[in-house]
Amino acid sequence: MMANSDNNRRKFMATTLQSVGLTALGGLLWSGYTDEVKASPLVLRPPGAIKENDFLSACIKCGLCAEACQNRETNLDKETGLPKEGTLKMAKGGDHKLIGTPYFIPTEVPCYMCEDIPCVPVCPSGALDQLLVSDDKGELDINRASMGLAVVHKESCIAFWGIQCDACYRACPLLGDAITIEMHRNERTGKHTFMLPIVNDNACTGCGLCEQACVTEKPAIFVLPNEVSKGKAGDHYVKGWDKEDDKRVGNAKAIETTTERSSQSSSDYLNSGDLY
Ligand code: SF4
Ligand code: SF4
Ligand code: SF4
Secondary structure (H helix, E strand, O other): OHHHHHHHHHHHHHHHHHHHHHHHHHHHHHHHHHHHHOOOOOOOOOOOEOOHHHHHHHOOOOOHHHHHHHOOHHHEOOOOOOEOOOOOEEOOOOOOOOOOOEEOOOOOOOOOOOOOOOOOOOOOOOOEOHHHHEOOOOOEOHHHOOOOEEEEOOOOOHHHHOOOOOHHHHHOOOEOOOEEEEEEEEOOOOOEEEEEEEEOOOOOOOOOHHHHHOOOOOOOEEEEOHHHHOOOOOOOOOOOOOHHHHHHHHHHHHHHHHHHHHHHHHHHHHHOOOOO
């Protein structure tokens, strides 16, 4: 009798452990799966991409942008005449990005900021919006792109050590606009000048050419998506000297008022007693 009950207990423990093991394995597989399907905050999208959450719902994963990027005229190898690797990749399993969506990695292939931006007009879903890369006359202007923002890590940038380096500055297609060089006296030596690369937020398109050109072992300048790299001062702080900044706060107030009005009208409706 005793042996029988031990056997039963052993069987029960084995079955329980098996099912716990399977659940854990299932959990691991599921977390791997959700990792691939949820939005990654560090992904860089093509020029003209709408906000990441909207992009994820709008993109139909057709790959036309990546195909246009691959086949762009400027992508031909001068020696062989064959197309080189394109900037845009379509995410696949293991890339830790939503599978089937386009992205790029600057250190592998940056965006070359093609003047005709062939990747954008081919998008059939609106996930890449031509208006976001057009000037006030509605003409395509790649300088309006905002794929991300380059950030300099001062501790590893050798220019901040006092060593002369301007590789990122020279690689930038918006030379002198997106990156400027600021001169500072080197107090330590008393006779040298620091020449520091400074990224200007309103001009940098996030193309990543600087990141690819950086001379350090791991780039001291790198592009991060706007949501990650940029702070937000909030509407309590206004640059009184800058009319554009007034507009920013004005727009936020207008949105707030519209929301208030619409919520007032719904509460008026609920309190009016005219429900029947
Ligand atoms: S603009 Fe950039 S992403 Fe678009 S086709 Fe040119 S290199 Fe590719
Ligand atoms: S990402 Fe770098 S290279 Fe591209 S515009 Fe910005 S600063 Fe210039
Ligand atoms: S290329 Fe790299 S190390 Fe050189 S100045 Fe630019 S960020 Fe600094």
